[in-house]
Amino acid sequence: MNxxxxxxxxxxxxxxxxxxxxxxxxxDHIGPTYFSISTTTRAIREGEIDGVHYHFVTVDEFKKDIExxxxxxxxxxxxxxxxxxxxxxxxALKEGKLVIFDIDVQGHDAxxxxxxxxxxxxxxxxxxxxxxxxxxxxxxxxxxxxxxxRIEMAKREVQRISEYDFLVVNDDLEEAxxxxxxxxxxxxMKIPTLQINEFVHQWEEQS
Amino acid sequence: MNxxxxxxxxxxxxxxxxxxxxxxxxxDHIGPTYFSISTTTRAIREGEIDGVHYHFVTVDEFKKDIExxxxxxxxxxxxxxxxxxxxxxxxALKEGKLVIFDIDVQGHDAxxxxxxxxxxxxxxxxxxxxxxxxxxxxxxxxxxxxxxxRIEMAKREVQRISEYDFLVVNDDLEEAxxxxxxxxxxxxMKIPTLQINEFVHQWEEQS
Numbered sequence: 001m002n003x004x005x006x007x008x009x010x011x012x013x014x015x016x017x018x019x020x021x022x023x024x025x026x027x028d029h030i031g032p033t034y035f036s037i038s039t040t041t042r043a044i045r046e047g048e049i050d051g052v053h054y055h056f057v058t059v060d061e062f063k064k065d066i067e068x069x070x071x072x073x074x075x076x077x078x079x080x081x082x083x084x085x086x087x088x089x090x091x092a093l094k095e096g097k098l099v100i101f102d103i104d105v106q107g108h109d110a111x112x113x114x115x116x117x118x119x120x121x122x123x124x125x126x127x128x129x130x131x132x133x134x135x136x137x138x139x140x141x142x143x144x145x146x147x148x149x150r151i152e153m154a155k156r157e158v159q160r161i162s163e164y165d166f167l168v169v170n171d172d173l174e175e176a177x178x179x180x181x182x183x184x185x186x187x188x189m190k191i192p193t194l195q196i197n198e199f200v201h202q203w204e205e206q207s
Numbered sequence: 208m209n210x211x212x213x214x215x216x217x218x219x220x221x222x223x224x225x226x227x228x229x230x231x232x233x234x235d236h237i238g239p240t241y242f243s244i245s246t247t248t249r250a251i252r253e254g255e256i257d258g259v260h261y262h263f264v265t266v267d268e269f270k271k272d273i274e275x276x277x278x279x280x281x282x283x284x285x286x287x288x289x290x291x292x293x294x295x296x297x298x299a300l301k302e303g304k305l306v307i308f309d310i311d312v313q314g315h316d317a318x319x320x321x322x323x324x325x326x327x328x329x330x331x332x333x334x335x336x337x338x339x340x341x342x343x344x345x346x347x348x349x350x351x352x353x354x355x356x357r358i359e360m361a362k363r364e365v366q367r368i369s370e371y372d373f374l375v376v377n378d379d380l381e382e383a384x385x386x387x388x389x390x391x392x393x394x395x396m397k398i399p400t401l402q403i404n405e406f407v408h409q410w411e412e413q414s
Contacts, residue, residue, distance in 0.1 A: 125410070127410075128409070128410055129410055129411050155411065158407050158410055158411070159407060161403050161406070161407055162400050162403050162404070165397070166393070166396050166397065166398070167396075167398050167403060167406065168396075169406075179396055182389055182392035182393045182396070183393045183396065185389035185393070186373070186389045186390045186392070186393035186394075187393075189373050189374075189375075189386055189389070189390065190372070190373065191373070191374050193369050196368050196369050196374060197369070199368070199374065199376075200365050200366060200368055202335070203332070203334075203335055203336055203365055204336050204362065204365070
């Protein structure tokens with residue numbers, strides 16, 4: 001019974017807060033996981049691989065999937081569709097995996113509404129906005145305009161931290177990953193209400 | 208900011224599920240903790256120490272504390288008053304400790320209602336009712352009547368598992384303690400809403 005039947009860990013936070021580094025650091029220490037890959041209609045960028053960074057689809061394909069309720073959540077950001085397909089998530093949950101989502105606050109909201117009993121969510125951020133700016137300008141992979149867009153989005157998202165179960169301030173990568181490992185391990189133990197009802201039923205039966 | 212400002216871990220579950228053994232096994236692996244000691248009006252039993260097992264008080268003293276709102280929660284069980292005094296809990300939280308409560312479902316309900324943002328709760332039980340009975344009769348520290356009372360109470364409490372964040376089935380002590388350690392470590396990272404609001408405020412200010 002203590003074997004997990006699959007659970008969800010949502011990671012949100014501004015671009016530049018170090019989510020990818022954190023995920024890389026913890027991924028071998030938290031048991032079997034499935035990293036959810038988003039589906040998008042935006043153009044593929046240099047260096048991106050279809051099926052690794054995103055599932056790239058046409059607007060028509062995306063709209064057809066919306067109609068057929070194939071998405072756990074989807075949204076339009078800067079004119080492009082982004083969504084999470086239900087199929088692979090269901091499969092991974094059935095295999096008892098911890099499904100990890102790297103999604104924004106809108107996405108978190110949608111996942112939380114549909115699968116609250118097995119969802120744990122973490123907001124990851126820098127200690128200050130100043131530090132976020134510094135990191136975004138230092139890594140300089142983006143244009144000035146993109147960076148400014150990210151900063152505006154970060155300001156809006158930070159206002160909604162209290163909707164999350166946990167806040168991890170990524171000041172020290174070692175410390176932050178240790179905290180995230182504990183949270184991920186605990187997240188795996190969330191049990192769907194249905195399964196709890198079944199347990200309670202069986203608990204009494206066998207007497 | 209990732210330093211915890213104190214949090215609460217509620218452990219419930221039938222007598223005989225092995226809560227005490229579990230607590231003993233994990234207590235040195237989860238950082239600074241304070242084990243809440245209940246206050247009761249029931250008579251002190253042989254081997255019990257005032258201030259260690261319970262704070263033993265008179266009915267008049269207890270009622271005075273109720274009037275002065277000194278309890279986080281209290282209840283009457285088998286004609287005796289049992290309660291959790293607020294003072295030591297507040298002090299421990301202020302010291303950044305994880306406050307651990309070994310209380311029943313009524314107590315959990317009360318703590319959850321008052322301090323939900325920093326509370327994580329775990330229901331600990333045996334794999335089956337049959338196994339619980341076996342353990343209670345084997346340890347034979349109680350009379351037949353007391354054991355039957357415990358079994359009836361267990362049956363009622365198990366119906367409310369879904370009110371808890373986690374269910375830990377104590378089948379294998381090693382496995383159960385490992386799970387509980389992860390949950391306790393994560394529980395410590397729960398941040399009070401007030402402190403999150405303060406963080407959000409400061410996050411933007413310093414820019």
